[in-house]
Amino acid sequence: MALGAGPEIERLMALLSKLPGLGPRSARRAALALLKRREQLLIPLTVAMQDAADKVVTCGVCGALSTRNPCATCSDPARDTTMICVVEEDSALWAMERVGAFSGRYHVLGGLLSALDGVRPEDLRLDGLVARVREGGIHEIIMALPATVEGQTTAHYIADRLKGLQNQATVTYLARGVPVGGDLDWLDDGTIAHALKTRR
Amino acid sequence: MALGAGPEIERLMALLSKLPGLGPRSARRAALALLKRREQLLIPLTVAMQDAADKVVTCGVCGALSTRNPCATCSDPARDTTMICVVEEDSALWAMERVGAFSGRYHVLGGLLSALDGVRPEDLRLDGLVARVREGGIHEIIMALPATVEGQTTAHYIADRLKGLQNQATVTYLARGVPVGGDLDWLDDGTIAHALKTRR
Numbered sequence: 001m002a003l004g005a006g007p008e009i010e011r012l013m014a015l016l017s018k019l020p021g022l023g024p025r026s027a028r029r030a031a032l033a034l035l036k037r038r039e040q041l042l043i044p045l046t047v048a049m050q051d052a053a054d055k056v057v058t059c060g061v062c063g064a065l066s067t068r069n070p071c072a073t074c075s076d077p078a079r080d081t082t083m084i085c086v087v088e089e090d091s092a093l094w095a096m097e098r099v100g101a102f103s104g105r106y107h108v109l110g111g112l113l114s115a116l117d118g119v120r121p122e123d124l125r126l127d128g129l130v131a132r133v134r135e136g137g138i139h140e141i142i143m144a145l146p147a148t149v150e151g152q153t154t155a156h157y158i159a160d161r162l163k164g165l166q167n168q169a170t171v172t173y174l175a176r177g178v179p180v181g182g183d184l185d186w187l188d189d190g191t192i193a194h195a196l197k198t199r200r
Numbered sequence: 201m202a203l204g205a206g207p208e209i210e211r212l213m214a215l216l217s218k219l220p221g222l223g224p225r226s227a228r229r230a231a232l233a234l235l236k237r238r239e240q241l242l243i244p245l246t247v248a249m250q251d252a253a254d255k256v257v258t259c260g261v262c263g264a265l266s267t268r269n270p271c272a273t274c275s276d277p278a279r280d281t282t283m284i285c286v287v288e289e290d291s292a293l294w295a296m297e298r299v300g301a302f303s304g305r306y307h308v309l310g311g312l313l314s315a316l317d318g319v320r321p322e323d324l325r326l327d328g329l330v331a332r333v334r335e336g337g338i339h340e341i342i343m344a345l346p347a348t349v350e351g352q353t354t355a356h357y358i359a360d361r362l363k364g365l366q367n368q369a370t371v372t373y374l375a376r377g378v379p380v381g382g383d384l385d386w387l388d389d390g391t392i393a394h395a396l397k398t399r400r
Contacts, residue, residue, distance in 0.1 A: 006267030008267050009267070011248045022222075029291065031252075035256055035265050042252065049242060049249070056206070056208060065205055065235050089232065090235075
């Protein structure tokens, strides 16, 4: 792509197009928006990204991205230390925090087991979780993993591995069923069948 | 939104969500992708944005964003100086350059006349265009403006204003009709009627 606008603009577009959800066309639109709103958007975003690159680290306890280590959640004395919620990624942790219904701590795996993608147990943040449970004081481990084959395989693998630790921690799973506000007509057959089987 | 991840991450998400095409959810995904790919994406994109903020200027002749002033197109002696292609924004200029079928120079208006949005002639880069045409040596001015009410109003306003200059410049308009590869069934009635009326 040679636009005559200079290599700096083309490099900006090329890098923006690597963001999830942005293709070449939306990357061009984003680049134009940045260049046209230099003071309001381009410079503040550059500063925010520089800040994030300088300050964001991975929490040594739970693996979450944070500007503190241990992260705010792990070092908050008001949170329940007897519960650990296991999530795939920070995005799931953020979703749980937005809901605000969980007051325990987290463990971010950093992925899911997948034979297809070659993700093995040693590629996930599993040893840290085992160490936290072995240390004791954990009463419940909530598997908040996706309801996919990889998510469920990973959840069962973790439950198996924790079973051998001879501790009192119970492993629980997020309920599955009809989403709140969900219309049966739009749901897949598997969800409907599952919701019917586990009706209460 | 309090995610416990620190204000730096939340600020990054808030600014990313201001980019066109990104909402709150896709901004969170983009922020996570940036933070997880620090060396490959976050740092190179930060550098590219800093570079763009430092070096990109508006060409004093045509109004295009460029790292040079006059821009590469305006200072290229190989380009036809007798033709000016008038576009709304840099994105239209980039689209024309990708096609590579135009060898003249450009003029970027920076918007379109709009009674609804309160955009008046003095808000556009019009005086520069008039000055370029008045200087002489221009044989053709191609109106490559959107086929919308605003685009056509702007094109006719410009044509009227140039008519008074007593020069030999001809004003032309991009042809309208069925897009290449376009199926009649998917086209709006206005386009089909226009294509039929101007058949050849």
